[in-house]
Structure formats: structure tokens, C-alpha cells
Amino acid sequence: MMPLAAHDHESGIRENPGSHTHDHGGTTDATVDMVTTLAGTVLPNPVLTASGCAAAGRELAPFLDPAALGAVVTKSVLLRPRSGRATPRMAETPSGMLNSIGLQGPGIDAFLEHDLPWLAARGARAVVSIAGGSVEEFAELARRLAGAPGLALLEVNISCPNVASRGQVFACDPLAAADVVRAVKAESGVPVLAKLSPDVTDIVAIAGSCVEAGADGLSMINTLLGMVIDTDTFRPVLAGVTGGLSGPAIRPVAVRCVWQVHAALPGVPILGMGGILSGLDALQFLLAGASAVSVGTAVFHDPSAPVRVLAELRTELARRGITRLSDVVGAAHREPHR
């Protein structure tokens, strides 16, 4: 497959020719211990898919082995089947995109019958993203998923911008966010990650509230609420008017959020995401304090992106003389290591 060369290395960090295939010619790569622990769950490596960017894993099977990833994060599942919004649902933006899907999905019954067993049968670890319109719906989803084979973690999507109330998501209110997390924790048999929105004044306050309510870790960030207007029709491009901005355009915002939360709550595990296209992008998140990363919008550009990012990350760590991935987690907060 075609390598994506380094996208953003204006700082002059070396580019990365020839490191994009999975089989590594040299021996240095293999010596890097890529194992990570996310919210108490040991994962063979730190690269995951991102919710809403990998369906439930099956569509990516022609391009990657879902079991080769740290885990597959599934598209947010709700109690009932959901049609999603009218089209147009997406707009391309500079180094990113807006989406306004509206959480289309088959509902928890079909997910438990078809999707989760498919992942389990392939030995993939599943981080199941759940979404609901009320605290009770979130709790019911956690109850339905408890004990399901293949389930490694729950990601509580309290921050999807594509909901009827738009900006007024649970993740914008520390008390509402805590209510959801507490209810899910009471029902869940696996560790719970709260997925946070960057569209808040103080993400550290929301993070702290979720942790206090029992969150075992935090996923950050969800998309930023955005909008594009068609200058021919004079109307919003998206049928849903506003949408979630993702892709490399939001990466600095995401790295900043991870940095701030890790600085304030250094003991809280973080799954970092937002515009990761390369191994070096992933490394930024780890250095900021994430224990693992999700590769999301990059999959639309390159369906094998998660395994490519993993291979690149391994190579880049080896080049820097790092033998254990866990050594770089949060390293940007410490004195320079060399």
C-alpha cells in the first residue's frame, strides 16, 4: 500500500521512508515493548481505532487484522436502532472533515447478536462505545453489555455533538457527566472510559468530575462542533446544519487537552485521539500523557492507517532508543530525556 509520508513535520523532524509496511527488516523495531495498560486493562499495543471511524471492525477486515490492534473501538451503540440524519452528512474541510451522521446504528440487540461476537471470534479486544439520551439509557446499555465475550472496556460517549440538543451534551456539564459515569460504573463489569468534548471552558474540571464519579479513564477528544456554508446556495452544507470537526486540523487542540488533563490528574489513564495520521502524531499524544491512542478520521483516508501508525510508532521509538512504550507516556511533562 502507498505510504503516507510525514504530514506535519515543519519542525524538521525526520521523515520516515520505508517504514510503512508491517514486516520490519531490521531487528531494532522488534525490541520495543509496545505493551500498554489502559485503565487497568493490558493491551498488546497502544493503537486503537476510534469510535465512528471503524464501524464494528468488520469493514476494515480486508485491510487489517482487528486482533493486531490494541483494541477496536466500536461506533457508539444505542438501545434502539437509529436511522441517523438526512444527507449531506459530511463536508471536507482543510486537513479535516465535518460529519453529521447522527449516531446511525442497529441498536444494542443487533450489536450483541452480530457485531461483538464477530470481534470476539477474531480475538480482537473490543472497546464498546455507548451513547444515550438519558442517564437511564446509558445504564441500561452497560447492563446489557455486562459479561459479553470480547468486551474489554466501555467508552461512554457523553460528548457526541450530533444530537438534538447539539452543544448541550452531557460532557459540557460536570454534574450531568458525573451522573452518567456513576450510573454506567454501577452496571459495568469492565473499566469505563468517559469520552470528553473539547468544546468546554475547562476540560480539566469535566475530567475531574468524571473521575470522581468513578471513571477508570478518559477518552479525549471528541469532535469539535463546526459548520460550513455553501456559497452557491447560501445555505449550510450539512443537512444537520452543524457537525463534528475531526482530522489533523484538530490535533493541536487534542494534544493540548491531553496535556492539560494529564498535568492536573497524572494518575488518570487517557486514551488520546484527534487527527492522528502517523506514528509521530501518535507519539505526541503519548508524550502528552496518553497511555494509548485512537486512529479515527485517518481511516477514511487510508483504511490500513491503524496498523501503519502502529508500525511507524514502533520504528520511531526504536530510532529514539526507547525500549519500552510505557517510558514515553507523559514524558513531555518531565525534564528532557536526552
Added chain:
Amino acid sequence: MSATQVSARVVSNEPAGAYHLITLNAPAVAAGAEPGQFIAAAVGGPQTALLLRRSFALYTADPATGLIQIVVAEHGPGTAWLVRVRPGTPLDVVGPLGRPFTLPAEPGTAVLVGGGYGSAPLFDLARRLRAIGSTVHMVVGAGSAERLFGTADARTVADSVVVTTDDGSVGVRGLVTDALPGLLGPRGVSAVYACGPMAMLRAVGETAASYDVPCEVAVEESMACGIGVCMTCVLPVVGVDGRSRMVRSCIEGPVFDAGRVRWKDVGTLPVDVLGADAMDGH
């Protein structure tokens, strides 16, 4: 027939009327491709800020040479880059993707209708139909002469050809649907296949239905990924169980039974679509 991701070198890139015909060396894609399937290409090169793939119907796919061809119309920054891409450039291509046209079990008489560069996938389809003994009539139309694609091809792959243009600059003045009654009325046509703009597909589907002829159409919906994960290319389609769903045109399509597509509801969320009731309040 499973999709693969390949680095495909551009063999040639030539103007074809208002369009560009791009030939790529992609043996793994060509090997399993069926008429009606498409590819999704990354655009803009290694430093691109254009993240979304562009999807193109396969015009030709030759397993013997390993070459595939697509037809590109310039109408945005991604296609502007593509129509200028030089021979030798590697393109990141995923394909073949999507559900192809259904070939009949028995030879029959087929009418193939293409609008603009939407006619691209119909020529390989015509060859396949002729190979199994079917008679093929083609209708190729566009707004004007330079927006027609493949009229010369049509004459080599079809038993009869009607060319229409809205402005009458070539062929019969009018729409492709104007030519259909003359073909569907007397000839015992067993199937209609169409590809082109959505309004044309709807009109062709309705005309075919009025003559009780089965009709398959390859739809044009904008796609971000082409592989079924982004959920942007959906349209309302009636399932075999009679239930309407928002289905992905990249996976369940792009070829649909025209009678199952809820044409007038495309771009809306009909209240009776599965799961529309769950959109309230959240």
C-alpha cells in the same frame, strides 16, 4: 472480489471531451472487478490536506493487462489534482468496491442508459452481456456534445446506440428518457441498467417500471471512505422485508434495484425509515 489497497501507478492521463480518462496499473484491482464496481482514490499526494477519498466507477478493468481506467470530471480541489496527475505518479487506490450490476442467468435484451460520464461503467457491462449472448441497446446522453462520454465505444459494444444531448449539439435533442419508449415498447426488453445523475436514474427507473422491465441503477452519492465505515453515503431504500432503511451506497450499492430506492426522499429522513423514531430528543 474482496477489496484491496494498492499503490497504482498512473499509466496515462488524457482529456476525453469535458473529462479526463486516467489509466492505472492495478492488477489486484483489475483481477476481481465486475461492471458497476468502483474504486476509491486518495488525492493530493503525500502531503495532502484533502483527507477524503474520491470514488470513481471503473470504466474498464482488464485482468490480462492489470490496467484499470476511470473517468474524472473536474469539479473540486481533489478532482482538480487528479486531472493533472502525471504518468508515473503512484495513486493510493482501494478497490474493487461495492455491489456490481447483476448479470442475467439467460441471454436477453438489455437497454443500458448513461448520462454524462456516468456512462463509464456501462461499456464493460455491455461487453459482458454480449458475451453471454444478450442483445444490448445503449442510450448515451449529456447536456452537450463535450459532456458525452464513450459514444464511439458504444458503437463497438452495443447492437444499437441512441445519442441524446439537451442542446441538440449531437444526436437527438432531448433527454435519455425520451429515447426509452421507443426501445422498451416493442422489443421485449428483459432489463434496463443505468448510471448517471440521480434525477436521471429516477426518471429511467420510473420509465422502466411503467413498462414492467426490471431496472438496476448505479447511484452517485458522495462518500468519504468508500468502504462502509463513515456512514455518509446513505440513502433511503426499501428492503426485501418491505422496511425502509438508510443504507450505505458504498456497501449495499452503488447498484440498486431502481424500484427500491425512495427517490423523492433522497436527502431527507422519511419518518417511516427504520430508526427514524429514535432521532427525537437525542
